[in-house]
Amino acid sequence: xxxxxxxxxxxxxxxxxxxxxxxxxxxxxxxxxxxxxxxxxxxxxxxxxxxxxxxxxxxxxxxxxxxxxxxxxxxxxxxxxxxxxxxxxxxxxxxxxxxxxxxxxxxxxxxxxxxxxxxxxxxxxxxxxxxxxxxxxxxxxxxxxxxxxxxxxxxxxxxxxxxxxxxxxxxxxxxxxxxxxxxxxxxxxxxxxxxxxxxxxxxxxxxxxxxxxxxxxxxxxxxxxxxxxxxxxxxxxxxxxxxxxxxxxxxxxxxxxxxxxxxxxxxxxxxxxxxxxxxxxxxxxxxxxxxxxxxxxxxxxxxxxxxxxxxxxxxxxxxxxxxxxxxxxxxxxxxxxxxxxxxxxxxxxxxxxxxxxxxxxxxxxxxxxxxxxxxxxx
Amino acid sequence: xxxxxxxxxxxxxxxxxxxxxxxxxxxxxxxxxxxxxxxxxxxxxxxxxxxxxxxxxxxxxxxxxxxxxxxxxxxxxxxxxxxxxxxxxxxxxxxxxxxxxxxxxxxxxxxxxxxxxxxxxxxxxxxxxxxxxxxxxxxxxxxxxxxxxxxxxxxxxxxxxxxxxxxxxxxxxxxxxxxxxxxxxxxxxxxxxxxx
Numbered sequence: 001x002x003x004x005x006x007x008x009x010x011x012x013x014x015x016x017x018x019x020x021x022x023x024x025x026x027x028x029x030x031x032x033x034x035x036x037x038x039x040x041x042x043x044x045x046x047x048x049x050x051x052x053x054x055x056x057x058x059x060x061x062x063x064x065x066x067x068x069x070x071x072x073x074x075x076x077x078x079x080x081x082x083x084x085x086x087x088x089x090x091x092x093x094x095x096x097x098x099x100x101x102x103x104x105x106x107x108x109x110x111x112x113x114x115x116x117x118x119x120x121x122x123x124x125x126x127x128x129x130x131x132x133x134x135x136x137x138x139x140x141x142x143x144x145x146x147x148x149x150x151x152x153x154x155x156x157x158x159x160x161x162x163x164x165x166x167x168x169x170x171x172x173x174x175x176x177x178x179x180x181x182x183x184x185x186x187x188x189x190x191x192x193x194x195x196x197x198x199x200x201x202x203x204x205x206x207x208x209x210x211x212x213x214x215x216x217x218x219x220x221x222x223x224x225x226x227x228x229x230x231x232x233x234x235x236x237x238x239x240x241x242x243x244x245x246x247x248x249x250x251x252x253x254x255x256x257x258x259x260x261x262x263x264x265x266x267x268x269x270x271x272x273x274x275x276x277x278x279x280x281x282x283x284x285x286x287x288x289x290x291x292x293x294x295x296x297x298x299x300x301x302x303x304x305x306x307x308x309x310x311x312x313x314x315x316x317x318x319x320x321x322x323x324x325x326x327x328x329x330x331x332x333x334x335x336x337x338x339x340x341x342x343x344x345x346x347x348x349x350x351x352x353x354x355x356x357x358x359x360x361x362x363x364x365x366x367x368x369x370x371x372x373x374x375x376x377x378x
Numbered sequence: 379x380x381x382x383x384x385x386x387x388x389x390x391x392x393x394x395x396x397x398x399x400x401x402x403x404x405x406x407x408x409x410x411x412x413x414x415x416x417x418x419x420x421x422x423x424x425x426x427x428x429x430x431x432x433x434x435x436x437x438x439x440x441x442x443x444x445x446x447x448x449x450x451x452x453x454x455x456x457x458x459x460x461x462x463x464x465x466x467x468x469x470x471x472x473x474x475x476x477x478x479x480x481x482x483x484x485x486x487x488x489x490x491x492x493x494x495x496x497x498x499x500x501x502x503x504x505x506x507x508x509x510x511x512x513x514x515x516x517x518x519x520x521x522x523x524x525x526x527x528x529x530x531x532x533x534x535x536x537x538x539x540x541x542x543x544x545x546x547x548x549x550x551x552x553x554x555x556x557x558x559x560x561x562x563x564x565x566x567x568x569x570x571x572x573x574x
Binding site (some may be wrong): 311312337342346367 | 420432434435438439440441443453454457516
């Protein structure tokens with residue numbers, strides 16, 4: 001297996017086109033950056049796809065090659081974890097439209113030899129899942145044991161279950177939703193407008209040598225989004241009204257408060273690792289996401305007759321994708337007769353809880369995956 | 379495997395092999411696990427308490443966190459062979475509506491509940507003048523989740539008035555059975571198998 005260049009860390013595959021998109025455009029070929037962990041077993045039945053969130057990457061359980069930071073979901077994926085390379089063949093791919101190695105607006109358009117910028121076609125969550133399915137073909141995986149994801153990752157998992165019901169035995173959807181609500185769209189629009197208001201954005205054309213990226217706009221977009229990933233109680237506990245490295249208010253507009261300093265840091269450090277145009281495209285894909293709309297306006301249609309087993313988890317302090325969104329999915333699954341598990345876990349950390357240390361989450365996912373592997377009746 | 383509660387054991391003994399079962403108020407999935415492992419049933423569950431749901435999902439059961447009063451309407455008609463409501467009827471805000479849903483979703487329904495006319499309960503009220511705390515009703519009045527106490531005769535009158543058919547009924551004092559005639563006085567628990 002180690003001989004095979006398809007497997008391992010920091011892989012990139014060029015999937016031959018034409019790759020038709022939901023929006024009507026066609027990409028000639030698509031690059032997908034990905035990593036694999038563990039080995040595909042003889043009957044090719046132990047593959048687990050990990051789907052990442054809006055700004056994530058494929059380094060789910062390995063140190064980031066550039067920053068050296070540990071993988072973004074080592075609490076869920078790794079030795080002794082619910083998704084374990086000793087048992088599973090684990091794949092995590094950078095989504096289509098991103099900027100971590102998969103094709104996106106910063107990639108070179110083979111037709112022009114220049115970066116696509118805003119000429120990159122608008123993509124959807126289903127396009128992302130389709131690209132992942134082609135990657136699975138490339139890796140020789142006919143059927144996934146499980147697709148697992150939180151937030152936007154959970155949306156891709158739902159797309160997998162709806163688009164490829166015969167290719168996914170189980171779906172783990174954490175802190176997610178089957179559609180973007182008006183509030184979700186509203187927050188994303190704030191972020192996009194911040195980017196597009198940055199004079200350096202220049203209609204997305206900032207890739208030439210000497211150009212300056214619209215980092216100020218992207219940082220503000222990240223600051224606004226970051227608030228939605230936390231909870232009011234969490235922010236209060238972490239920062240309260242405490243001042244940042246000073247005894248008293250400055251009566252100016254420095255980052256007097258710790259929470260301001262924290263957000264500014266989150267915004268600026270984000271611009272080191274993310275492309276502003278990718279942020280526009282992926283947030284757009286999320287805003288367009290409405291699984292019911294893709295299935296005749298009724299969410300239950302998306303899962304009718306599905307043999308896939310579902311496990312959904314929400315967090316009580318998550319106001320970005322609140323429990324009601326997961327419950328709507330559960331009702332649709334029940335209406336379609338699908339085998340579903342669902343629990344709302346308690347955590348003070350808001351939406352970000354799915355990435356943090358919540359032992360109950362691991363216990364639930366571990367038990368669920370082992371039951372799927374045992375192949376027991378639902 | 380620990381022994382099932384007596385009312386659950388009766389239900390388990392009367393579920394056909396391979397049946398599709400919805401256990402409403404399934405707790406940590408004790409009955410579901412037995413139905414799955416012993417009878418090969420396709421068991422699904424609903425439970426309101428998150429810790430119980432986590433425990434059930436962690437043992438590989440398909441359990442969703444939900445409320446019998448509000449989360450049954452999504453299930454299609456006759457989608458299960460049996461709907462089970464064990465020791466949960468008396469905690470519902472609208473037991474009548476929950477029962478309607480049960481008989482809509484399941485071809486048949488198992489319903490078990492503690493009998494408030496059990497003689498020890500009567501004794502406690504009659505001679506102690508206090509709300510009873512017994513083996514079947516172990517929690518004091520101020521913290522019990524039981525908000526709709528009922529007796530076996532109440533339930534019999536209720537199903538008769540609604541034209542619901544009692545296919546079978548079992549009455550328990552501790553783990554011993556008692557006769558239908560004396561049940562309202564001598565039984566701590568009742569289990570009914572119902573259909574429309």
